[in-house]
Amino acid sequence: MKMFFAPPRRQVSAKSEADQPSAESDFHSVCRGKKNAMPRLFGKLNTTYVSENVSPRAMKFTYSAGSTPLPRYTIRRGIGVGGFGEVYFAVSDAGKEVALKRIQRNLEIELRGVSHCLNLKHPNLVALYDVCPDDQDQWWIVMEYVAGLNLRQVLDDAPDGLPPSEVNRWFAAIASGVDHLHSAGLVHRDLKPGNIFDDLGTVKVGDYGLSKFISASHRGGHTESVGTFHYMAPEIGRGQYGREIDIYAMGIVLYELLTGRVPFDGESCQEIIVKHMTALPDLTGIAEPYRSTIDRCLQKDPAARFSTVTQMLQSLGLSMANRSLGATAEAPIMAALADAKSASSPTPVAPMLMTPAPSPAIEEPLARAVRNSLHELNSWWRTLDQSPGAKIFLMLAAGFVMLVNTHWLLPLLSVLGVFYVPYYIIRQMLLHVRQQPSYAEAQRLAVHSGATFRPMTRVQWREQMRGGLRAKHSIHRVAELNTSWIAAILTTAAMTVIAGVVGLHSGPVTAMSLAPYGWMSIVVLISTIGILGMGKLWEREEGEGLTRRIVLAGLGGGVGAVAFAMNKFLMLPLDEGLLRDVDSSALPQALYDSAGVPMASAMMAHFAMLFACLRWWKPVDPLRRKRLSLWSVAVAVVAEWAVHQVLPIPQPMGMMMAGGIAIAVQMAAPWISPRTTKSESDTANRIQARPANARSLA
Amino acid sequence: MSNKTASPNDLPTASRWRLWIDGCGGFLLLSGDRISIGRAPVKQLATVKQLATKAETTGSRADYDRPVDVGVHADWPRVAGYVDRSAGDYFWTDFEAVESANSTSRSLIKMGHPLRTGASAVVVVDMPSPLSRTAVLTISAPHRFDEHVDAVILVNQEVLIGPTRDCHVRHRDSAETMVLVCRSNVWFGKVGLGGEFAELAVGRQSSLGSCQMTMETL
Secondary structure (H helix, E strand, O other), rough: OOOOOOHHOOOOOOOOOOHHHHHHHHHHHHHOOOOOHHHHHHHHHOOOOOOOOOOOHHOOOOOOOOOOOOOOEEEEEEEEOOOEEEEEEEEEEEOOOEEEEOOOOOOOOHHOOOHHHHHOOOOOOOOOOEEOOOOOOOEEEEEOOOOOOOOHHHHOOOOOOOOOOOOOOHHHHHHHHHHHHHHOOEEEEEEEOHHHEEEEOOEOOOHHHHHHEEHHHOOOOOOOOOOOOHHHHHHHHHHHOOOHHHHHHHHHHHHHHHOOOOOOOOOHHHHHHHHHHOOOOOOOOEEEEHHHHHHHOOOOOHHHHOOHHHHHHOOOOHHHHHHHOOOHHHOOOHHHHHHHHHHHOOHHHHHHHHHHOOOOOOOHHHHHHHHHHHHHHHHHHHHOOOOOHHHHHHHHHHHHHHHHHHHHHHHHHHHHHHHHHHHHHHHHHHHHHHHOOOOHHHHHHHHHOOOOOOOOOOOHHHHHHHHHHHOOOOHHHHHHHHHHHHHHHHHHHHHHHHHHHHOOOOOOOOOOHHHHHHHHHHHHHHHHHHHHHHHHHHHHOOOOOHHHHHHHHHHHHHHHHHHHHHHHHHOOOOOOOOOOOOOOOOOOOOEEOOOOOOHHHHHHHHHHHHHOEEEEEEEEOOOOOOOOOOHHHHHHHHHHHHHHHOOOOOOOHHHHHHHHHHHHHHHHOOOOOHHHHHHHHHHHHHHHHHHHHHHHHH | OOOOOOOOOOOOOEEEEEEEOOEEEEEEEEOOOOEEEEEEEOOOOOOHHHHHHHHHOOOOOOOOOOOOEEEEEEOOOOOOOOEEEOOOOEEEHHHHHHOOOOOOEEEEOOHHHHHHHHHHOOEEEEEOOOOOOOOOEEOOOOOOOOOOOOOOEEOOOOEEEEEOOOOEEEEOOOOOOOOOEEEEEEHHHEEEEOOOEEOOEEEEEEOOHHHHHEEEEO
């Protein structure tokens, strides 16, 4: 009962008038063809009370939160303003949540209607708890509080209608509630989406304060024109209030559930009423069995409609056997239609959940596609709005076309059959071999009824692991970085030793011969430390490339400065190995001296370019594919060669340093193995996807 | 990010308000970077401060059904866990992990996904507005939050109320978007982005645009 009013788009603001009998008689006159009565009727209808509500923008409530107009109930907020009064959400002293309806208008009608319904009990009806006056003789109705949305709001969110499963869920529950009212001798008289609620999964029909006992003496002559124009049966104008008006309104609601719009709409209430009386609904886009059911529900003659809700549901393939089971027990209509046996028997939810659904793997995809296509073709054929003669003509034409093309169709089908039949047989054999033993059925069933498990893709795995990286505490991040730096020192030292052993195995080992290796190791170490630090900052996000490249360029500039300083400190020559494969232009004077020897700026620019042109955050990303990718090393070396063509530095030391950096950062940076962690995550997700009952079964 | 390791006996730290909006719903507003979630107490007879006082005088903390910031009427433990906000992200820490001082076991909450409580009630965290880091907790049927509210809002600077899905409070019948902000435990509201902030009176009904609302402190 969250909302007791319909949205503004179908709002017809009107107020109660005392002279409604004349309006009704005018309506009756119109039905008899007295055209001159039409303007008078419309004028009256404009001022006739309808249960549609006032604009929410004008929604003002008398009581605010914390008020206790009714003993033991504290009002928390207003819910809505209905035709008969304000509705509040209130909580009793014991904590019971209720809806309080303050009857402000049409007191007698409302109290009469409510008193008839006070002791009705049905899971698909909003329960009425009590009717009582307060200290000031204001009457209040204490009702069940419905926390969910009403159907009006649900349909506003689905302008093209609801999916068939939802249509069936809503409609079967509505029918169940209305049938209970009818069986109690009551007519709702105001069925509309705004009066139908989804109470946390259970559909409930509410606001049946307008209900009225059906009796021969009361079938006509009632003086109140009620209901909402979009859902109002034509005979209401004649004062007839049989249960057929509920059937009519249900037909409108079913139409709206399927399409998202009402069959008879217009710019004014007059236009809508005239359409109800004269127009035929457009059912072309609606499939069977909904189409024929709606068509019969919307017959102008009440006698031509279904006489009971049960008949109506039977025409949809549903039975009322789920009446006692409530709204959650309805069977899907399409499933019932597909299976004649289930259609004739109740299909409560619990057995449905416990029935093992056919595994998707068992069904052959091609066969399923062909069958679905044929089914859709059949649906289209059945809904084809053509005369029988035209349909026969179309069939003959199709047959003729096939006959003419037999010369290539038959060979094609034969070839397809040659491939398909062996494939189908082998597939079935394999599936049977792989079939789980019977003791696993319970587990499979439990998993199937719970959330569907799918192995994680690499992207999903990365997202999950990235989330874990983001959740890491800063202190742990610092600890990891320290560990990486220690690993970088060790790795660099090991590489330096290896390079020295290889490079100096045949020559004399002097200070001058060792110095270049020391220089390279320092540059590699400084670079590695810097890149690892940035990588640790960036591991939280996938990141934006441009920003990171700019930052890396700055880091490279610093590394270049250190490299130049260390080179000078170690008194190493800078004019060796500067030859380039491409020497198309002179070296920039700001970076190189007149002899072509690089200055500090050249070294800084060189490393800045090297750092900026490669995505160095990838080799230090813990989520990289491999611990050590030789491809990354090769790319770094080639990039260094390319940078050397523009801004030369001594080679091959430059390329050795680039390769060394690529190796060191990968060896030192933490790495999460996709293979092991993905299998662990899959296992965890599988366990989580299993419902509680599955755990007990397992 | 709150780096402190919470003790199981920590009392809730978030400031709490309850917002009732006519024609829309009831919402629990919580500020603070750490929110405790657990089973709703049987009946909340005393405030947190009163309970703390009682605990100090009696020297025992286990003699009452200690309330949490967000109570859920479900088969949950007294404290199921904590939702931490850190740099705009939300993290879930299971209470058992806190109890065992294993504070590294917290996990990033994926927006729109349920909390991994392992209990029957499904609580979903979402950040509907891309412009705000305020999050909204909703609970699936048939469970309800304590305090009779429809949703819990973990306030970070501001709360958006409006007709669209990207508002923290979706008021379907509201024509305009309203913004609530909390400054020094005082709430201010304005209509639209160009409106002027006005203080919301606590405990009294206020009008903001076409909305009637009442803010309560808890």
